[in-house]
């Protein structure tokens with residue numbers, strides 16, 4: 399198991415958000431985390447990445463404990479993420495946005511930066527080249543010098559993915575990557591996710607409400623409801639599970655179209 403959560407519980411002011419969650423992602427897998435609104439999916443991402451600190455439980459990546467680590471340390475240890483709402487520096491270029499993601503890997507140190515030592519210049523060069531390669535990987539080389547804010551929404555989402563990839567993760571967490579995309583862009587997203595796994599060997603865990611995309615891209619699906627993992631398995635098995643259909647009752651039509 400690449401990522402492993404054991405008995406993870408999180409609550410806010412007595413309100414249980416995650417309830418003794420046992421959860422894992424196998425190496426090399428494309429996995430989805432689904433569940434009705436408010437089930438706790440984003441909160442699960444937040445505890446994995448160190449944004450939230452659970453009251454109970456253990457989290458590890460390749461056997462290395464992640465609990466009580468700060469978000470940038472979790473990134474350095476190999477987990478990158480994108481957010482539900484695009485979070486780019488709008489007044490920076492596309493390339494600068496991708497480069498901005500790599501400070502967690504910076505090795506040269508503050509003194510070297512101030513003195514502009516050769517080690518610092520080599521570091522800058524490495525960050526620049528990694529960023530170019532990641533932009534190329536997501537198909538945005540032609541946009542590298544544009545301001546991020548001037549890009550179409552679908553392209554901004556790809557810049558976020560490039561920025562996450564530039565941190566050289568072992569596991570990539572995508573929070574609703576298809577939100578706001580048209581059907582052509584969704585198809586391209588499926589292909590990009592598959593290439594991320596196949597060409598870069600990065601495992602992918604995504605939260606997504608678009609069930610057709612989830613069924614198409616996932617090898618394994620985990621279902622969260624009211625902070626508990628209610629079932630998991632292949633897309634086929636999960637699709638036909640009465641507990642899943644029950645969990646989604648009362649949700650809007652889009653989510654019921656399982």
Ligand SMILES: Nc1ncnc2c1ncn2[C@@H]1O[C@H](COP(=O)(O)OP(=O)(O)OP(=O)(O)O)[C@@H](O)[C@H]1O
Pocket residue numbers: 410415433434435436437438439440441442
């Ligand atoms: N920082 C916080 N403080 C208080 N409550 C929170 C906090 N973060 C999350 N919650 C609560 O945790 C519950 C789960 O929210 P979460 O965003 O994890 O659900 P979700 O499954 O991602 O929902 P959606 O699909 O709508 O994005 C909600 O009731 C939410 O109000």
